Amino acid sequence: MxxxxxxxxxxxxxxxxxxxxxxxxxGGGPEPVERDRARHAARLEAALTQAVKASLGQRDPAMQVGLQGTYLDFEFASRDAAKDLLKSLDSKRPGMNLASVHQDDGTGTVRATVAITDAWIPRLTQKITDYRDKETRGGNPQNAPLITNIEGIRHAALLSIFVGDRSRLPPPNESIWWEIWIRRDTREEFTELARRAELNVSSTTLTFPDREILLVEGTMDTLSRIFVNSLMMTEVRLALDTPSAFINMRNDEQVEWSDEAAQRLLPPDPMVRSSVLILDSGVNRSHPLIAPYLDPKHWDAWHPAWGPDDMARYEGHGTAMAGLALHGDLEGFLKATTHMQHNHVLESVKILPPAGANPKHLYGRITQDAVLQMEAINPEHWRVTCLAVTAIDDAKGGRPTAWSAAIDQLASGADDEPQRLIVVSAGNSQPTTKDVLGNYLDFADLSQVHSPAQAWNALTVGAYTERTNVVDARYAHWSLVAPFGDLSPTSSTSQSWHEQWPIKPDVVLEGGNLIANAAMAAHAPHSDVRLLTTDFDLPTAQFREFGDTSAAAALASQMAARLASANPHYWPETVRGMLVHSADWTDAMKGHRVHPPLSGNRLLLRRYGYGVPNLDRALQSASNxxxxxxxxxxxxxxxxxxxxxxxxxxxxxxxxxxxxxxxxxxxxxxxxxxxxxxxxxxxxxxxxxxxxxxxxxxxxxxxxxxxxxxxxxxxxxxxxxxxxxxxxxxxxxxxxxxxxxxxxxxxxxxxxxxxxxxxxxxxxxxxxxxxxxxxxxxxxxxxxxxxxxxxxxxxxxxxxxxxxxxxxxxxxxxxxxxxxxxxx
Incomplete structure (x- = not known):
């Protein structure tokens, strides 16, 4: 048929x-653990008394601002025991406030860090006493579901609220930049304490319903002084200031074709109201295949001193993204003879600096600012924001970071803002030759999706490949790493994430392949199995090869913009949903299905998302x-x-x-x-x-x-x-x-x-x-x-x-x- x-x-x-x-x-809460009431109560009372005494002994009168109290660590035997009971350790009033919860993946033990004011310590003591001495109408110990399931109580240290890999922590006296998460509406108090401790606090913040995130420069020792003298801090994370931009791409040739293709590129219709906003290293607007579709008014930089042009430092990553987001793979257009007119245009805000990094600012805030900046310049457009700048973050398991939460907040329409579609690359793994010569998928399944691609509201894009034809005779003895229709060798997955976090990537698109040579113990990209796009360094070349999840994200953005242009009444949620709705796994992907079906389909979802989207299917129906x-x-x-x-x-x-x-x-x-x-x-x-x-x-x-x-x-x-x-x-x-x-x-x-x-x-x-x-x-x-x-x-x-x-x-x-x- x-x-x-x-x-x-x-x-x-x-x-x-x-x-x-x-x-x-x-459902009901966990059953109380059978215990000797008197002995268990005595043990918890002694532990509580010792923890409070330790806290009092560390306080410094010169550093006390706001409510005074103690951070306590409560230990539960399992997540199931903790999940419903931690509500008892938190209050809508400031007396007892849950700061942080951590689960040991090996033992299953849950540790909850709770900030308790001095005035509320007696109330906690009373809960333990009532458990020991009083009974409910049903004859059970009072407060039994909570007290019997507490395995231990101890005084919390700053490390109790640290999120991330402890092996990456600096020496206690080394000054670095930190993400400090505080209770909302306590920023003035924290800033005053930071002033007394001579810490450097960035003016850039992120604000969420329960939390504010600050960037603070200082030592662990100084932060510990603030921790033991206040109840404002809830989490501490390393501030990762150098994102990975996937820029190891080399130039291609065929300069003489550029003018001919530019002559066939018709300018956009003045009524076009759909665009792709590139947040990257800037764009070289002078490229003849970009200039007609990037208005100078829509070409900007987050910092006005940077200028909007692309840079050699990033090897023209932003210009390469722009070429794919506008044209798709350029090879087809260059070989064609017909004219081309696109139904979407480009916008660009440079978010990567010409020198150094952005250590004094949160990347989440930079991303938010850049989008708002372009919306103010060009408010009429249905905009797809494309972000292929990511960080190999130490927040494992799919849990949110400040950056991914900022993406979610930006997309959500919170605070009466509009909803927004944001396309984010999943981030690249860095396989060795040994990895690609073996089963490269095993390495990919251990390579976690990068921040901020774990954002719930983003369309997260991984890479697969159909590039399996190497015609360069010099590489006749090299082999392809990925088979036709399977995952690109550098794409990352959410295979190791906790089930509570989203399925990522959502979809996969072409990201190119790698070639390898076992005898030479080498692997490399090759232009035969990569995509062709625009180069930024026009005196050297017009075109270049490109690939990985950056290329896949650019292609997805182009697809989303085309869908939005054809259906301007669609919401951002709808365009995202339609691309997933049109997607399917390739035969190569389905070949990895294992039994039982639940496990087999989980493997496919966490590696490939919902598969490869089909724009024709997303745009139109058929009779059947x-x-x-x-x-x-x-x-x-x-x-x-x-x-x-x-x-x-x-x-x-x-x-x-x-x-x-x-x-x-x-x-x-x-x-x-x-x-x-x-x-x-x-x-x-x-x-x-x-x-x-x-x-x-x-x-x-x-x-x-x-x-x-x-x-x-x-x-x-x-x-x-x-x-x-x-x-x-x-x-x-x-x-x-x-x-x-x-x-x-x-x-x-x-x-x-x-x-x-x-x-x-x-x-x-x-x-x-x-x-x-x-x-x-x-x-x-x-x-x-x-x-x-x-x-x-x-x-x-x-x-x-x-x-x-x-x-x-x-x-x-x-x-x-x-x-x-x-x-x-």
């Missing part, structure tokens, strides 16, 4: 979800492949009876019954559902416990099972216990799904495929979008600006009958009262 032409518009629907009341019954694009919102929470509760879910119904059951009998149908939304971040090391989630809220989708009535479907979602944000919910008829709820619910982008017969499909006509908890709900006090908010989402639903030419588009579109439009 020949491919059915994609000549029909997607069915676009807005605000069609029917709201329904929604409430959940949560219909896509419905829905933009909607719901209000996830409400404040009632003195507490915040879940509030609303939306039901979407689809007219599968309009299809001809007889004509489609025996044909496998494929239903794909993708849900895309943005969260508002609240970063801290408390993120895995229930009340202090990183995300403001979560949304999930569920599809009615073939054997369910709509009422039993709604009841299943209403009453299912939800111990871990929906990971336990199983769609009725779960065997039809490729991934299932356990795999697809990480992050804020969820996609899955259902396959089955037409009779089963027609009984699955309803999809529910429902909320799960987040800090909008769990933040105490019921503050209206948190719980009283709508959460918008994009829902993409595709139905395919890939084995037949039967028209399924027309009956469904007609049932939805959407006119059928076929392009000539």
């Amino acid at each position: 020949s491919d059915t032409p994609r000549d029909r518009q997607h069915v676009y629907l807005e605000r069609v979800g029917k709201p329904l009341p929604f409430s959940r019954r949560g 492949d219909l896509t419905m694009v829905i933009q909607d919102s719901l209000r996830p929470f409400k404040f009632e009876d003195g507490r915040t509760k879940t509030n609303q879910m939306n039901i979407h119904r689809f007219p599968w019954s309009s299809l001809d059951l007889t004509a489609l009998e025996g044909i496998e149908m494929e239903l794909r559902v993708t849900l895309s939304y943005f969260i508002e971040p609240n970063p801290s090391e408390r993120g895995f416990i229930q009340r202090f989630r990183y995300a403001s809220h979560g949304l999930r989708f569920a599809v009615k099972g073939p054997l369910e009535t709509e009422e039993t479907f709604k009841a299943r979602i209403q009453h299912e216990s939800l111990p871990d944000e929906g990971a336990g919910i199983r769609d009725a008829g779960n065997e039809y799904w490729e991934l299932g709820p356990k795999l697809r619910t990480s992050g804020s982008l969820h996609s899955d495929r259902w396959r089955g017969d037409i009779a089963s499909l027609q009984r699955c006509e309803s999809i529910l979008i429902y909320p799960v908890s987040g800090w909008w709900r769990e933040k105490r006090g019921g503050t209206p600006e948190y719980w009283d908010r709508d959460a918008r989402y994009s829902l993409m639903v595709s139905l395919r009958a890939p084995e037949t030419d039967i028209d399924i588009y027309t009956p469904i579109a007609t049932a939805l009262t959407v006119p059928v439009e076929i392009e000539n």
Whole structure:
């Protein structure tokens, strides 16, 4: 059967979800551990007394600012024991405040660092005493769930709130730059203490709902003095000031083709309102294949003294990105004979300095400033921001950094800002020759996605390759590292991340290949297996080779801009979701699937994301492949009876019954559902416990099972216990799904495929979008600006009958009262 032409518009629907009341019954807390009450209470009382005494002995009257108290470390045997109990160690009042939570991946032990004022120490002591001496009406010890599960209490040191690899810490008396995370609204107090301690505090800050992040220059010894004399600090991290820009690319030739190609490049239509903003090393605007599409007014630098031009220091990385973001791989355009006019333009803000680095500023703030800077210059455009500058960060496991949280905040629309689409490269691994001569995928699976690509709201792009043809006779005895359709040799993955963090990369695009020679013990890039793009150093060359995840991110940005230009009514969440919705794993990727299916699909997701996006599929439907694009919102929470509760879910119904059951009998149908939304971040090391989630809220989708009535479907979602944000919910008829709820619910982008017969499909006509908890709900006090908010989402639903030419588009579109439009 020949491919059915994609000549029909997607069915676009807005605000069609029917709201329904929604409430959940949560799971119970952990069972108390059996203990000798008197002995356990005595041990904890002694430990608490010793910890407070140690704290008092370290205080310096000259350094005391604000509330005085003690940082205590509480140890729990496991995450399950800690998750629900840490709420008891925190208060909406400043008396007892949870600062940081760490889990030992080896032992499973959880350590919680809590800041407790002197006035609240007696209250904690009383909890222990009541556990020893009093009983509940049911005959159990008072406070048993909390007290029995505490393994130990000790005085906390500065290292208790350090996040990262301790082996990278400097000597205690060496002055370096640090990220200091403090409780919100304590910056003036901290700055005063820093002045007394003669620390250098950058004026650049990042502000989140519970935290402010400062950049501070000083020694560990001096920071420890502040730590023991105040209760403001919550986390300390190394300030990584040199990002990796993936710039080891060499120049290509073919200078004489540039003028001919430039003559065929038509200027953009004056009405173009779609753009790609490059945040990088600058762009050489004088390149003839860039100049018509980069207005001088939209060509800038974060620091005015830097100038907007690209630099030899970074080997023209920004100009290479710009060429791909505008043209894609240049080889096709150079060999063509037709004219070209693009439906998007370029913008550029240089964020890398001509000399030195940016040690006095947070890269998250620089990124935010650069985007706001271009928005002020050019406010009318539907903008895709492309960032291929990343850092090999020591925040492992996918947990947020200040930079990734700043990306999430920028994209989220927090504080009445617009939502934004930000494309970030996953970051490159650095394999040795030994790695690439062996199974290079093993090395890739250990190479974690770089910061800030763990951002939930970003479209994170890894690299795969179809470049497997080396024609250079000089390299006849060299071999290709990656086979056709598999991961590029330098792409990073989230294979080793904790399950609570998002699936990254989201998609993969062409990033080129490497070649290797075992006899010579060498490996290298080669222009035969790389992409062609614009060079910055015009006296030397017009074109150059390029690759890796930078190239993949530039291609994804071009794809997103083209999709946004064709659909200016799409939200950023929708464009991100449509690229994922159109993606699929290649045959080479599917060949790595292992059994059982849950483990095999997890491997594919964490290595390749959802696969390679297909722009044709993202842009248009076919008669046997219909896509419905829905933009909607719901209000996830409400404040009632003195507490915040879940509030609303939306039901979407689809007219599968309009299809001809007889004509489609025996044909496998494929239903794909993708849900895309943005969260508002609240970063801290408390993120895995229930009340202090990183995300403001979560949304999930569920599809009615073939054997369910709509009422039993709604009841299943209403009453299912939800111990871990929906990971336990199983769609009725779960065997039809490729991934299932356990795999697809990480992050804020969820996609899955259902396959089955037409009779089963027609009984699955309803999809529910429902909320799960987040800090909008769990933040105490019921503050209206948190719980009283709508959460918008994009829902993409595709139905395919890939084995037949039967028209399924027309009956469904007609049932939805959407006119059928076929392009000539």
